[in-house]
Amino acid sequence: MKIKFCGATGGVTGSCHLLTTLNHQILLDCGQFQGGKAQDALNYEPFQFEPSEVECVILSHAHIDHCGRLPLLMKRGFTGPIYCTSATADLLEVMLRDSGYIHEKEAEWKNKKADRTGRAKVEPLYTLKDAEKCLLQVKPILYDQLVELTPNVKIVFNDAGHILGSAITEIWVKEEDKEAKIVFSGDLGMTERPILRDPTIIKKADYVIMEATYGSRNHPKNSASIENLLKIVLETTKRGGNVIIPSFAVGRTQELIFEFNKFYEEHPEVKSQLDKIMVYVDSPMATTATEVFRKNAQVFDDETKNYILKGDNPLDFQNLRFTRSTAESQSLNMDKSPKVIISASGMCEAGRIRHHLKHNLWDSRNSIVFVGYQGEGTLGRMLVEGAKEVTLFGEVIAVNAEIHNLEGFSGHADQNGLFSWVAGFQQKPSKVFIVHGETESKETFAKLIKEKLELDPIVLTGVAEYDLDTYDVKNFEEAQLEAATDAEIQNLRQTISTIHSDLEKILYNTDLAMGNNLKADKLVRINNLAQELKKTTLNLGSVVTELDKGEKKETNAQ
Numbered sequence: 244m245k246i247k248f249c250g251a252t253g254g255v256t257g258s259c260h261l262l263t264t265l266n267h268q269i270l271l272d273c274g275q276f277q278g279g280k281a282q283d284a285l286n287y288e289p290f291q292f293e294p295s296e297v298e299c300v301i302l303s304h305a306h307i308d309h310c311g312r313l314p315l316l317m318k319r320g321f322t323g324p325i326y327c328t329s330a331t332a333d334l335l336e337v338m339l340r341d342s343g344y345i346h347e348k349e350a351e352w353k354n355k356k357a358d359r360t361g362r363a364k365v366e367p368l369y370t371l372k373d374a375e376k377c378l379l380q381v382k383p384i385l386y387d388q389l390v391e392l393t394p395n396v397k398i399v400f401n402d403a404g405h406i407l408g409s410a411i412t413e414i415w416v417k418e419e420d421k422e423a424k425i426v427f428s429g430d431l432g433m434t435e436r437p438i439l440r441d442p443t444i445i446k447k448a449d450y451v452i453m454e455a456t457y458g459s460r461n462h463p464k465n466s467a468s469i470e471n472l473l474k475i476v477l478e479t480t481k482r483g484g485n486v487i488i489p490s491f492a493v494g495r496t497q498e499l500i501f502e503f504n505k506f507y508e509e510h511p512e513v514k515s516q517l518d519k520i521m522v523y524v525d526s527p528m529a530t531t532a533t534e535v536f537r538k539n540a541q542v543f544d545d546e547t548k549n550y551i552l553k554g555d556n557p558l559d560f561q562n563l564r565f566t567r568s569t570a571e572s573q574s575l576n577m578d579k580s581p582k583v584i585i586s587a588s589g590m591c592e593a594g595r596i597r598h599h600l601k602h603n604l605w606d607s608r609n610s611i612v613f614v615g616y617q618g619e620g621t622l623g624r625m626l627v628e629g630a631k632e633v634t635l636f637g638e639v640i641a642v643n644a645e646i647h648n649l650e651g652f653s654g655h656a657d658q659n660g661l662f663s664w665v666a667g668f669q670q671k672p673s674k675v676f677i678v679h680g681e682t683e684s685k686e687t688f689a690k691l692i693k694e695k696l697e698l699d700p701i702v703l704t705g706v707a708e709y710d711l712d713t714y715d716v717k718n719f720e721e722a723q724l725e726a727a728t729d730a731e732i733q734n735l736r737q738t739i740s741t742i743h744s745d746l747e748k749i750l751y752n753t754d755l756a757m758g759n760n761l762k763a764d765k766l767v768r769i770n771n772l773a774q775e776l777k778k779t780t781l782n783l784g785s786v787v788t789e790l791d792k793g794e795k796k797e798t799n800a801q
């Protein structure tokens with residue numbers, strides 16, 4: 244068995260690793276390279292393998308640097324299924340369609356320029372149509388479900404707590420009478436973050452492939468930033484100003500909505516002031532992504548589920564408004580009342596946020612609040628670093644508004660988080676491959692786990708291939724037990740886990756759908772569903788009692 248690291252080796256983008264076994268070629272992620280011209284150019288390069296020979300893709304999550312080249316993979320000959328969690332499948336639809344559209348627009352723009360200069364025309368990396376074709380290949384599966392991709396390859400997706408749907412994948416591969424287990428971390432999230440569950444600790448692996456974006460740093464505490472945000476909102480609006488928050492459409496925006504919902508719920512002392520402040524989410528993509536979040540409440544963490552069970556929709560509150568049309572967006576700049584505007588893109592490189600900055604940067608009553616990492620060379624970075632003026636839409640705008648940079652909002656585990664995740668393996672993996680990070684981050688992290696955990700880390704810095712040993716199955720009795728060799732037991736477990744997930748889905752998602760102003764037809768549908776469920780669960784109750792009785796009899800007999 245071999246593993247070839249084809250992307251996210253020199254930096255943090257383009258995640259793509261090829262697993263070659265005796266009979267199969269399986270791709271882990273197929274991400275786009277991002278961050279400047281040199282990285283962009285890599286996307287047009289041939290793949291490090293023949294796309295038509297890849298049997299299937301296992302996708303860790305819906306961020307473009309992990310999924311953005313999937314439509315291209317298909318364009319170049321791949322025809323197999325793409326496995327991911329169902330929440331990732333829902334988000335993928337938003338992300339890939341948007342990405343296809345952007346590639347088309349970019350090519351259009353370049354070709355207009357090419358016309359004028361007489362240069363050759365360019366072809367988009369892929370189009371919206373290519374993206375839509377690719378979405379048809381997506382096979383959503385549930386978390387914790389053991390799925391047989393082929394008779395020799397089984398996988399389980401575990402929550403990675405990074406964005407909605409993100410997964411840590413356990414992969415069991417059998418080659419003749421030997422086998423090995425590989426764990427692919429994908430991107431790992433921070434523990435104790437809102438909405439999402441903590442990254443799952445995996446106990447066993449022969450080989451680990453893990454990210455190390457923050458392998459050399461720890462994040463400041465997030466709680467102080469949340470308090471700060473409330474303070475900034477109250478102070479800014481009191482002096483008649485607006486609060487503008489550039490935010491990533493997927494993930495960060497929903498986290499902000501969750502925190503604002505809490506402000507309104509948990510701060511009665513400032514309720515009268517908050518009641519006068521409207522919060523606008525002005526990004527069509529963020530709006531769609533929020534709908535996807537609401538649809539997937541069954542994968543939220545317990546805190547968020549408890550909100551739902553208490554009857555509160557954690558991703559909604561009275562003063563929240565979503566603006567879709569351009570006209571609605573523009574009217575926000577006419578409206579003089581103090582407000583909060585959350586808009587994309589997070590680094591201010593594109594999107595509606597640039598209009599809001601143009602209209603708000605010059606006025607010293609306003610505040611601009613950054614809640615995410617600002618890449619080098621971006622407008623966001625210039626503002627955070629104290630630029631006195633910036634150019635927007637060809638106009639020089641003075642920066643008079645207060646600029647705040649709230650740290651601690653991060654979708655990525657920091658050094659402590661990565662360390663405790665890899666320390667969770669009870670059986671020491673033979674090797675830990677470290678990808679997805681700047682060289683310094685990866686090296687620092689490798690040194691740390693080598694010294695403290697006596698692991699054998701390998702830092703990837705470019706395309707490279709490694710042989711992976713397989714082990715005698717007899718040495719893996721426990722692993723075998725874990726993977727449930729008996730096909731019947733396995734199937735039964737799978738069925739039960741599917742029912743469990745489906746029930747959770749119905750419970751949390753219908754509760755969310757109910758809200759306060761429920762339409763009559765929806766009420767009827769949910770009521771029917773509830774009655775049907777009630778009947779079935781009453782019957783189930785008696786089945787469970789029967790099972791218990793049987794068990795007691797058996798124990799008595801012994």
Ligand SMILES: [Zn+2]
Nearest residue numbers: 304306405430
């Ligand atoms: Zn990610």
